[in-house]
Amino acid sequence: MQITNKDLRKKPDITGFLFILPAVLVLFLLLLYPVFTSVYYSFTSKHLVRPSYKFVGFDNYIKVLSDPNFYKAFMTNIKWTVYSLAGQLLVGFTAAMALHRIKKFKSFLRTILIIPWAFPSIVIALSWKWILNGVYGFVPIMLQKLGIVSEIPQFFSNPNLVFGTLVFVNIWFGSPLIMVNILSALQSVPEDQYEAAQIDGASAWQSFCSITVPHIRNVVGLLMVLRTIWIFNSFDIIFLLTGGGPANITTTLPIYAYNIGWGIKQLGRSSAITVLLLIFLLLVCALYFKLLNKWEKEFN
C-alpha cells in the first residue's frame, strides 16, 4: 500500500516516537542488555557460579574452535536443521496442496492435522518417548508383532535410528504451521488467473509454476527464515528426548553450549559458542534476505 500523505511521512513528530517507545524500551532492556552481557562474557573467564572473573581476550574462542566436539556438534546442527526444514516444508506444502484440492471433510482434516502444534515440547518429548520406548513402547512392539521387523526396533538407542527419530518428531511438530500458512497463501491466488492461463492453453504444471509458485514463495521464503532460526536454535526437543546422546550422536550446538555452560560451568566459553552460532545465523539470514528481495522484485 502506497502512503500518499507526505505530511505524515515527513514529520515523525513526538507522537510518532511515543508509538514505538514502549517497544524500543522492551527490546533494549530485554534483548540488547542480555546480548551485550553475553558477548562481553564471551571474552572473560566468567564461571556460572563463582563471582570473580577476568578478561581473557579471545581465549574462549580459541578453545572452542580447537575443540573437535564443536565441529561435530556444528555438523550435527546443520544436518538437523536441513533435514528438519526440508521435511517440514515438504510435508507442510504437500498437505496444504492436498487440503486445497479437496472439498469434503476439509475443515475436519485440517483440524486433525494441526493437533501437533498444540503440544508443548515437554509433552512432545514425554509422549514420543512413551510411544517409541524400546521396552514397553507401543509402536516398536506392534512393528515386531506385525512382522515388519524381526526385532523390536530401538528408536532411541540404535545409532542408525536415533537421529532420524528426532528429525521425524521435529517434522511432526513443525509441519502444521507451515501447512496452515501455505494453505492460506494458496487461497489468496485469484481464480481468474488460472482461467486466463487455461485459455492460453497452459498445462497444469505450467500454471502451477507461473501462477501458484509466485504467490506462495514469499510466504515460503519467510517461513524458511523463521524456521531455520528456530530449528537451528531449538533446544527443548533434543534436550528432553535424548539429551544429546547416545554417544553424542544428537548433540547440536545449543546442547553443546549447555553442557559447557551448565555442566562444567564455563559460562564464558559457552557464551563464545552462542556468539559463534549467532554470527553463523546472521550470515545464513543475510543470504535468505537477498533471495527474498529478488523474489519480491519479481513479484511486484
Added chain:
Amino acid sequence: MKKRVLKRGWFSATISYTYLSILGILAAFPLVWIILSAFKSKGEITAYPTRFFPKVFSLEYFDIVLNQLKFTGNIVNSIVIAGATTLIALTISALAAYGIVRFFPRFGKALTRVLITTYMFPPILLAVPYSILMGSLGLVNTRIGLIIMYLSFSVPYAIWLLVGFFKTVPIGIEEAARVDGANKFVVFYKIVLPIVAPGIVAVAIYTFINAWNEFLYALIMTNSRELMTVSVALKSLEGQEVLDWGTMMAASTMVVLPSVIFFMLIQKKIAGGLAAGSVK
C-alpha cells in the same frame, strides 16, 4: 469442474484423501495414545503386550494429578502467564507496528529485519543475564518476572507480523478522521485497530501458543510448585522417585486436550496468520 481439476493440478482427489488420512493418523496418534494410556489402571499401563484400549477405564491417574499434584493450579498459572504476556505484548507491538508503518516507513523494512535477527539469540544465551537481571529486580520466582522475560521473544515476533497487517490499512480513512480533529491515538484506536482486528487475533494466538509452550525460562525461574507452569510441572514429574508413566500421561492429557479444543475453535482465525502479514 474441469477448471478445478486444472487449477489444482496433478493432485487428484483420491491421492489427496489417502495422503491426508495417513498424515491425520500420524498427527493424531500421540494424542489418542496419551489419552488412552491415562485411562488405564496401574498394572495395565506397562503390561506386556500392550493393549490398545484400556481393559477398564480407570480414573486413578487423574485422581493423582488433580488431587495430589493439584495440577489445575499449574494450568491456571500457564493461562495467566500466557494471557498476560499476550495482552501486554500485543499492546506494545500494535503501537510499535503502527508507528513504524505510519511514521517511519523508510526504516520499516530494515527494522523488521532487525527484529527477525533478535530471534537468533538462543534462549540459553540469555538465561543467565536474565536470571541476574530478575534477581536484582526481585522478580525471581514470580509470575511477573516470567511475563517480562516472555516479552523478549513475543514483542519482536508480534511487531514483525503486525507490520504486515498495518500496511494494508488505507491511509485515506485515517486522513478523513484526522480532518475531523481526532488525534493520532484516537485514530489508531478507533479507526485503524478495528480494520486489522483479524490480524491482531491471529498474532495474539501465535503469541499465546509460544508463551504457553515455553520451557527453559520457566524451569530456571520458578521455584514454588504453585507457581510452576504446566511444562515445568510436567517435567518435575519425570524426576520423581518412581517413574510413573500413567500420571505423566494423565497430566499430559490435561495439558494438551484443552489446547487441541482451543485450536479447533479458533483454527479459521490462525489460518491467515503469517501469510496475510508477510505477503507484502
Added chain:
Amino acid sequence: MKKLVTLLLCLSILLSAMIMPAMADELEGEIVFWHSFSQGPRLETIQKAADDFMAANPKVKITIETFSWGDFYTKWTTGFSSGNLPDMSSALPNHVVEMIDYDAIIPMDPLIDEIGRDRFNPAPLLEMTKDGVCYAVPLYSHAQVMWYRKDLLEKYDLEVPKTWDELKVAADTITKGENGEVYGCSVPFGIGDLMATRYLNFYVRSAGETLLTEDGKANITSQAAIDGIKYWVQMYKDNSPADSINFKVLDQATLYYQGKNAFDFNSGFQIGGVEANSPQLLDYIDCAPMPKLTVDSEILGNETSNIPMVIWKNSKNPQICEAFIKFLYQDDYYIPFLHSVPVGMLSAFVDTASNPAYLANEKVQKYQHAMEVISTTMQSGTAIGMEYGPKPQAGLLTSQNVIETMFQNIIINNVDVETAAQEAEDTLNELFETLN
C-alpha cells in the same frame, strides 16, 4: 561510686543474660527450604514437621519447595549469581563439596554439637568436613547393594552370586531361561545421570581401586577399570534391554520394580518401588553384599550416599534453620521420616537402630536381613570418588557424563576399550582443570 558502677554493670549483664535467651527463643522470620523428597509420605512428614514448628513458633514462616535432584542442581548453580537460593536445603555429598568450594554454606559444628556429635555416625560427618569444619548435617544414609529375586534364583537353581563372574553366569542363565520376559542384569548407561559411573565404580572398588586418585586425577585406565568396563559392556550385550543404553536411575529402577530385571544394584529404595508397582513380588526380593572380584578377596567398601542438610550463607535467618533442623531430628518427626521409605533411608544416628519406635515398623521387621546388609555395607563406603576425602573432582566425575559417553562410544561406535578409557581419562583430567 566505683562500686555502684560495678554493681550496675553486673546487674545489667545479669539482666541481659536473663533476657537474651528469652529473646532468642522467640524466633521470628521467614525461611525457604528446598528439598528433593518430592513425593508421597516423605514430603508429608517433612511438611508436618514444618507445620508443627510454625505452630510452636507463630512468628516463623517456613516455605517448602521441592525439586528433583537434577533440577535442584541446575537451579542453585544458575540462581547463585542472582541470589535465587533458599535458606536451607537438602543436598548430595557432591553438591556439598561444591558449595563449600563456592563458600556458599555455613559451618554446622555448633548445631552438630548441640544435637550431640556422638550420636552421629562418624563417616558422613567426615565426608562433609573441610579443614576441620563440618558444613552439613547428615540426614540419612544409604548404600548400594545387589538386589535379586529369590523366586528366580530358585527357579533356575542358582546360589546368590558372591563374585562378579558368578553374577554373570546367573544373569546369563536367567536371561536365557526367561526369553525376554525378564532381563538377567540390566546395565544403565544413560547420559544425564551417573549410573554408568556408579556401575563401573562398583567393580573398581571391589578390586580395591578408585576412579579418582589420591591427588584428584581421573583413573579410568587402571587394570580394574579396564576389566570393569569390559565386564559391564559384556553384561549389557548379554543381559540388558538395548534401550538401557539410555537408562537413567528411574528407568533402571522401574525395570526391577516391575519384575523385569533379575539383578539390580540399588539401595533400600527398591522395596518401596516394588510395593508401588508390583506388590505381588514383595515376598521375593532381597539383597546381598556387592559381588567380589574372587571368592577369597575380602569385602571392600563400596558406594555409600550420605544425604545431608545445609544452611546457605545468604540466609537472613540461619538461627531459624538451625532450630528447625533440631526440631526435625526429634523422634516424633525423624522416625516417621525414616519410615516413609523403610530400609531406604537409614538413620544418621547410631542409636536409632536400637530405638523401639524405629523397630516397630512392619517393613523394617520384614526386611531385617536387607537392612543388615545395607548397614554393614554402609559403614565402609563413601560417595563415588571421595575415597580419599571430599573432592570437587568427584562432582565432575559423576556429573559430566564422561564415563556414560565412553560406554556408549564403546557399544555404538565399537571403540576399543583401552582407547575409550584413555580418552575418558584425558577428558576428565581436562575438565578437572576448570576447577582452578
